[in-house]
Structure formats: structure tokens, C-alpha cells
Amino acid sequence: MRAQTFTILLFACIAGGAHARAPDPTGAALAHCLNNPINSSTAGQTDCESAATHNYDRRMNAAYATLIRKLPAVAGQRLKLSQRAWLAFRDSESAARSALYASRQGTMYVPMEASDATNVIRDRALQLEAYVRVLSIE
Secondary structure (H helix, E strand, O other), X not given: OHHHHHHHHHHHHHHHHHHOOOOOHHHHHHHHHHHOHHHXXXXXXXXXXXXXXXXXXXXXXXXXXXXXXHOOXXXXXXXXXXXXXXXXXXXXXXXXXXXXXXXXXXXXXHHHHHHHHHHHHHHHXXXXXXXXXXXXXX
């Protein structure tokens, strides 16, 4: 019984490691940018978020291209459908987010909205990169 439990735990650790998040250089750069006193203004904070959004978008597209290249045809087709649905979600979420923040007054909401936009792209980029890592398991 103990050997079986050990085997199950070992497998869980190995499987969990494949999905573990790798260090996020974009997140680190964003934190550094946001914490820099030069960027303490609304414009500075928003510029930091914008740079991170562009970087996450680039990473997402690179991971997607890698997956499409490496996946078998059926899995690749399902990923394409998933990505199209995610893009529709992203656009709908953006419209909802914009409407919500348009109902607020004050400059503090501008970087908050930018941060929320960054997070949507970040989550998808990190998810696709995790899938790439799964494919690299031999």
C-alpha cells in the first residue's frame, strides 16, 4: 500500500511540474516599471501596462505558433477553435471592461483598467506557454 501511495505521489509531482509556471520575465519587468518613481504618474503606470500587454501578446502569439507547428492535426484544429473563441472573449471582455471603467471618475481608474487588460492577455500567454512545456516532456 505504501509503495502504491508513493508511486501516486511521485506521478502527481512529476505531472504537476510540467504545468508549473516558469519564471515570468514580463511580470518582473512590469513590477520593476511600476515601482520606478519615474513612472508614478497615471501616464507612466499606463505606459508600463501597455508595454507588458504588448510583450504578453508577442509571447502568446509565439507560443500559439509553436503549438500549431508541433501539435497533431486534430489537436491543432481544436487549438485554433479555442484561440478564436478566446479572441472573441478578449474582445467582449474589453468592451465590458471599458463600459465599467467609463462609469467611474478619477485618474486612478485609467491604470486600473490598463492592468485588467494586461491580465487577460497575460493569463492566455502563460497558459499557452504551459502547453508548450507539456509538449516538451519526453
